[in-house]
Amino acid sequence: MDFEPLRDTICAIATPVGEAGIGLIRLSGPEAIETARKIFRPKDRDSGPRSHMLRYGWIVDPVSGEEVDQVLTCFMAAPRTYTREDVVEINCHSGYAVLDRILGLLLGAGVRLARPGEFTRRAFLNGRIDLSQAEAVIETIRSRSDQGLMLANRHLRGDFRQLVESWLEILSEAQAGLEALIDFSDDLAEEAEQEQLLYESLCRKVFEEVAEPIRSALERFEQGRVLREGLTFVLVGKPNVGKSSMLNSLLGKDRAIVSAAPGTTRDVIEDMFLLGGVQVRLLDTAGIRAKPDEIESLGIEMTIRSLSHADAALWMLDRSRPLCEEDQGVFEALGDTPCVVVLNKSDLPAAFPAESLENRFPGLSPAIAMSVHNPREVQRLKAHLAETFINRPVHNCRSQIVPNLRQKECLEKALDSLLKAGRLLGEKAFGELISFEIELARKQLETILGRSHDVDLLDRIFLRFCVGK
C-alpha cells in the first residue's frame, strides 16, 4: 500500500495522563530504536539490547546529562510488532512532569507526535490487521460491558475478515465460471444442457453461500447494537406508584428521592446498571397525572420525549389503589413503546384483580405483581428483563460475527448487487452483465476490509481513536 507516507517515526503517551504508578510512551518507525537509544542509559551497559526484552535503566537528558526518570524500556524489532515497524515502549513513572519531559526529549531528538489512532493505522497500512480488526480495537477500548467486549474480541481475532474473505473467494470462483459461459455456443444441444447446469450451480453458489449468510449477518446488526451500546429503559406511571423506589432498587443505591407525597419526581433522573452483561440506562420520570401544574406538565412532556428513545418502558401501577383515569393517561402516553407492566405494592391488600387490567388495557403482556421493597422479587424482575430484552433477542449473536454500522451499509449494498446478479442468472442474461453485478458486490466486501484506497474513510475511522493507540 503506497497511498500514505510511512517513513517518519512517531511517538505518543499511550496511557492516560495523570498521577499513576506507570506511564507508557510508545515510538514506532524506522528511527524508533535509534532515537530511544539517544535518551536511554541502561544499567547493564555491557549487554546489547535484545528485541522484545525489557531493560532497566535511566532516561537521561542528552544535553544536560540530567537523569529524568528510572524506567523499563522494550525495544521491539520489525516486523513482530503492533505496527510491523520498529517499536520502542518506555515504561516510566506516570506524572504530568515526567511524561511531558520524556516526550519533549523524544520530540527534540527528531521524532513526531502521533495523531489519534496512528499506531493502529500503521498496523493496518502495513497489512498486520484489516479494517474490521482496526475497528474492533476501538470497540475493545470503548466496551463498557462483557457482551460488547466479547463481540469486539471476535472481530479483533479476525473472524469477520475470514468470513468476508471466504465470500470474496466464492464470488471470484463464480466470476471464473461466468467466463466459461461466455465461450458456450447455443447451437449444440449438449452444450445447451451444460450451460443450463452451469447457470443453476452458479445461482446456488451466489445465493446459498454468499447472499444468505450476508442476509443473516444483517439481521444480527440490530441485536448487536444492544450488546455494543446497551439498552434504555424508562420508568413510567401515575404519581406515587413507586417509580423512584424501583429506580433505587434496580440500581442498588438511593439515587432518587422517594416520598409518600405524590408528585415528588419532577425531572428525568437517570443512571446506569448492568443487566446480563449489558449496560442499561435507566430513566425515572415525573408521574403522569390528569391535572398537572405547570412544572409537572413540563416533566410529563419530558417523560413522553424519553419514551420515544427508549427500548422499553416499565409501566408501574399501584396494586393497592383502584385503577383510574390517570392510568388510562399513562397507557395512551406509552403509544407503541414495548412495555413491561409491573403491579407494585403487592405487599398491601389488592384493590383490583389482575384480570381487570387486561380488560381495561387489551393487548398488554401479563403483568408482574411484586413489591419493590422485596429484594427477591426485584431480582425476579431483573431476570425477566434480561431474558426478554437481552438473552432471547441476542441469542444469535453469541457465537457469530455482528457487523457495525459501516459494515452493515457495505453488506446491504453487496446484497443488493448479489440479488440483481441472482435475477440475471435466472434470466440467463449475458455473463458480462452478471459478472458486473458480482464485481460491485466484491467492491463492497473489499471496502469492509479496507482494501479500497479511501483515505477519507480511514480518517473517519482512525480519528475516533485516542492518541497513543
Ligand SMILES: Nc1nc2c(ncn2[C@@H]2O[C@H](COP(=O)(O)OP(=O)(O)OP(=O)(O)O)[C@@H](O)[C@H]2O)c(=O)[nH]1
Ligand atoms: N408498601 C409499599 N410501599 C411502597 C412500595 N413501593 C413504593 N412504596 C411507597 O410509595 C411511596 C411513593 O414512592 P415513590 O418511589 O416516591 O413513587 P413515585 O412513583 O416515584 O412517585 P412520584 O415521583 O411522586 O411520581 C413511598 O412512600 C414509597 O415508600 C411497595 O412496594 N410497597
Ligand SMILES: [Mg+2]
Ligand atoms: Mg418519583
